[in-house]
Amino acid sequence: MLLLYTIGIKFYSAIIWIFSFFNEKAALFISGRKQIFNHIAKKIDPLNENIWFHFASLGEFEQGRPVLENLKKLHPQKKIVITFFSPSGYEIRKNYALADGIFYLPMDSRKNAQRFVELVNPQTAIFTKYEFWYYYFKELNKKSIPLFVVSGIFRKDQIFFKGYGLFFKGILKCVTHFFVQNNESCILLHSIGLENVTVSGDTRFDRVFENAANAKAKSEIALFCGDSPTLICGSTWPDDEKLLVALPAKYPGWKFIIAPHEIHESHILSIESIFQKTTRFSEFKNTGKSDSAVLIIDNIGMLSALYQYGKAAYIGGGFGAGIHNTLEAAAFGLPVIFGPKFNKFQEAKDLIKIGAAKSVSNGTELINAFEYFKSNAQSSSAAKKYVEDNKGATASVLNKLIFNSLVK
Structure with a gap:
C-alpha cells in the first residue's frame, strides 16, 4: 500500500x-515549491522554538487561526512556521504578520519530509481539520515531535474506518492528540483503537465570532447598499x-453583492x-456611482467584512464539491441559503434544523427561501445565537495543550 x-x-x-x-x-x-528548501533554510533557524502550523x-x-494567535500570545518567544498545500491559502496569507516563515508544503515523500523536519526542527506540529500525510507524520513520530490535529472531523465513509484502510489507520496512529468537532468523530476514532481524543468543538466559531465583533467598516459597500x-x-x-x-429583476428594492470564489477575468x-446590469467593485471604488443593483467584488479578501451589510446570504459551492463558509454570515445574524451538496457540513445541517438556513436545488426553491428569510x-437571531452558543x-x-504541558 505504501x-x-x-x-x-x-x-x-x-x-x-x-x-x-x-x-x-x-x-x-x-x-511556489521551486527551491523551497533553500527558502526555508534562509528564513528559519532550527535552533529556535519553532511551532509548525499546517493548513x-x-x-x-481561518479555522486554526484562533489557536495560533492565542498560542503566540501565551508564548511570544515561540516562532511560528506556517505551510499551505494550496495556492488559495498561501497566496492570500503569505504576508501574515505573526508568522516567522510561510511556505508551500513540499510534496509528501520520505526525502522531503526528512529535509523539511530537519530544517524547521519544530517543537510541535499542529494540523487543522484534515490532511494526513504519511511521510511527514512518520518523520514527526520518529523524531518524537508532538503532532496535534485541531478541529478534526471524521465520517464513517472515510477510508480510515474501512476494513481495507489499515495503511491509513497507521497514519492516524502518529497523531499525539486529536481535538475533534463532534461526538461522532470521537466515537469513530475510538472504534479503531484511538483513545487520544478530546471533543473540543470547531474553532471556526471563535474565529467568525471575533470577526463579526471586530468587523472593519467598508465605506464603499455602505455607500452602494444605502x-x-x-x-x-x-x-x-x-x-x-x-x-x-x-x-434582481424580481426584487427591485434589493441590492445584490456577488463575491465569486474565482475572480479571474x-x-x-x-x-x-448573464446579469442584466452590474458594476465591478474596482469601478465603483473609483467613481462612487452605480446605476445597477448588482455589485461584483473583483478582489480577494473582502468577503468576511461584507456580511455586516447584508440582510441575508447565499453561500456558493453547493452545486459542486460542497458549500463554502456559512458561519461567517451566520455570525452577523444572516440567514443563509445554499445548494444541495451540504451533507458533509455539520453547521449547515444545524442551521437548517434551527430555521436559519435553507438548501435549494432550483429557481423555485431559491425564490421560496428568499421570500421566507x-x-x-x-x-436572523437564530443564526447569530447558534454561533455564540458554539464558540x-x-x-x-x-487548556489541553498548555496546562497539560503538551506545548511548553
Whole structure:
C-alpha cells in the first residue's frame, strides 16, 4: 500500500505539472515549491522554538487561526512556521504578520519530509481539520515531535474506518492528540483503537465570532447598499450565479453583492454576461456611482467584512464539491441559503434544523427561501445565537495543550 501511496503522490504531482501550463493555480502550485528548501533554510533557524502550523488552504487557516494567535500570545518567544498545500491559502496569507516563515508544503515523500523536519526542527506540529500525510507524520513520530490535529472531523465513509484502510489507520496512529468537532468523530476514532481524543468543538466559531465583533467598516459597500436590504452572495461558482440571476429583476428594492470564489477575468465576464446590469467593485471604488443593483467584488479578501451589510446570504459551492463558509454570515445574524451538496457540513445541517438556513436545488426553491428569510426576523437571531452558543473550542484546545504541558 505504501508503494501505491507513493505512486499516487507522484501521479498527482505530474497532473498538476501538466495543468500548470494553462492553469494559474496549478502554475502557482508548481512555482511556489521551486527551491523551497533553500527558502526555508534562509528564513528559519532550527535552533529556535519553532511551532509548525499546517493548513490545507485559506479556510483551514481561518479555522486554526484562533489557536495560533492565542498560542503566540501565551508564548511570544515561540516562532511560528506556517505551510499551505494550496495556492488559495498561501497566496492570500503569505504576508501574515505573526508568522516567522510561510511556505508551500513540499510534496509528501520520505526525502522531503526528512529535509523539511530537519530544517524547521519544530517543537510541535499542529494540523487543522484534515490532511494526513504519511511521510511527514512518520518523520514527526520518529523524531518524537508532538503532532496535534485541531478541529478534526471524521465520517464513517472515510477510508480510515474501512476494513481495507489499515495503511491509513497507521497514519492516524502518529497523531499525539486529536481535538475533534463532534461526538461522532470521537466515537469513530475510538472504534479503531484511538483513545487520544478530546471533543473540543470547531474553532471556526471563535474565529467568525471575533470577526463579526471586530468587523472593519467598508465605506464603499455602505455607500452602494444605502438603505436597501442586501443579499450577500459569497464564494459563488457559475452554477450558483445562474440560479441567482432571477433575483434582481424580481426584487427591485434589493441590492445584490456577488463575491465569486474565482475572480479571474473570464469568470467576472461570465457573471456580467448573464446579469442584466452590474458594476465591478474596482469601478465603483473609483467613481462612487452605480446605476445597477448588482455589485461584483473583483478582489480577494473582502468577503468576511461584507456580511455586516447584508440582510441575508447565499453561500456558493453547493452545486459542486460542497458549500463554502456559512458561519461567517451566520455570525452577523444572516440567514443563509445554499445548494444541495451540504451533507458533509455539520453547521449547515444545524442551521437548517434551527430555521436559519435553507438548501435549494432550483429557481423555485431559491425564490421560496428568499421570500421566507426576507421577512422572518427570527431566523436572523437564530443564526447569530447558534454561533455564540458554539464558540469556545479555542479555549478547550489551549487548556489541553498548555496546562497539560503538551506545548511548553
